[in-house]
Amino acid sequence: MSEIQIENVSFGYEDGMVLENVSMEIKKGDFVGIIGSNGTGKSTLIKLMLGLLPLKTGKIVINDHNIGYVPQVGLAVKADFPATVQEVVMLNLYQEIGLFKRPGKKHIELVDKALETVGMLDKADKQIGKLSGGQQQRVMIAKALVASPEVLILDEPAAAIDSENEQQLYHLLQRLNVDKKLTIIMVTHSIENVEQSMNKIYVIKNKLVTRRK
Numbered sequence: 001m002s003e004i005q006i007e008n009v010s011f012g013y014e015d016g017m018v019l020e021n022v023s024m025e026i027k028k029g030d031f032v033g034i035i036g037s038n039g040t041g042k043s044t045l046i047k048l049m050l051g052l053l054p055l056k057t058g059k060i061v062i063n064d065h066n067i068g069y070v071p072q073v074g075l076a077v078k079a080d081f082p083a084t085v086q087e088v089v090m091l092n093l094y095q096e097i098g099l100f101k102r103p104g105k106k107h108i109e110l111v112d113k114a115l116e117t118v119g120m121l122d123k124a125d126k127q128i129g130k131l132s133g134g135q136q137q138r139v140m141i142a143k144a145l146v147a148s149p150e151v152l153i154l155d156e157p158a159a160a161i162d163s164e165n166e167q168q169l170y171h172l173l174q175r176l177n178v179d180k181k182l183t184i185i186m187v188t189h190s191i192e193n194v195e196q197s198m199n200k201i202y203v204i205k206n207k208l209v210t211r212r213k
């Protein structure tokens with residue numbers, strides 16, 4: 001079954017076209033890599049899929065509307081940022097909880113489960129800013145997972161972490177894909193250490209998207 005179907009999508013900003021005639025098909029259970037150099041349009045493509053940019057030409061059909069998004073992290077969270085790991089993950093349940101209400105036992109259990117999945121349950125009460133870049137990245141994945149998405153989209157998840165943590169992150173994603181049947185779309189400029197886990201790889205170059213695997 002198709003999760004996301006992209007048909008003949010073209011998109012540009014004021015200064016010109018970024019993507020031309022892109023077609024892609026993402027099925028349930030796929031682990032998809034989207035690779036390309038800086039500025040080729042990877043984030044633009046993701047934002048189109050998430051409906052964060054207005055589509056002008058072509059068609060995008062999304063089957064499951066519950067998509068978890070882990071945005072690109074620029075700089076790590078400031079050390080004195082006043083929120084714990086548990087509170088950060090809880091933010092993604094606010095719709096369910098209600099804005100001015102307190103989280104109930106059920107919500108705390110969901111958060112703990114998501115933190116356990118990414119191996120961060122023992123850090124639940126720590127200040128988010130006191131964690132390493134790799135640990136913060138895991139918390140951001142837990143934040144996406146807590147809302148039980150069918151599809152997880154990650155934008156350059158390894159950008160701010162060292163190679164050891166990168167390997168651990170890829171193991172985690174592979175586990176989520178294989179064990180939890182989560183559809184994963186990962187945008188990156190290098191797939192060197194994760195290529196074997198992916199069943200589909202698309203390359204963006206010169207505004208075109210071609211399938212390499």
Ligand SMILES: Nc1ncnc2c1ncn2[C@@H]1O[C@H](COP(=O)(O)OP(=O)(O)OP(=O)(O)O)[C@@H](O)[C@H]1O
Pocket residue numbers: 013014015018036037038039040041042043044045189
């Ligand atoms: N909001 C915007 N307005 C105008 N141009 C933009 C905007 N966002 C991105 N661009 C341009 O569109 C092109 C693609 O940008 P995009 O961020 O999608 O690339 P990317 O492949 O994700 O890059 P990176 O690897 O550096 O994150 C770039 O030339 C960029 O300058």
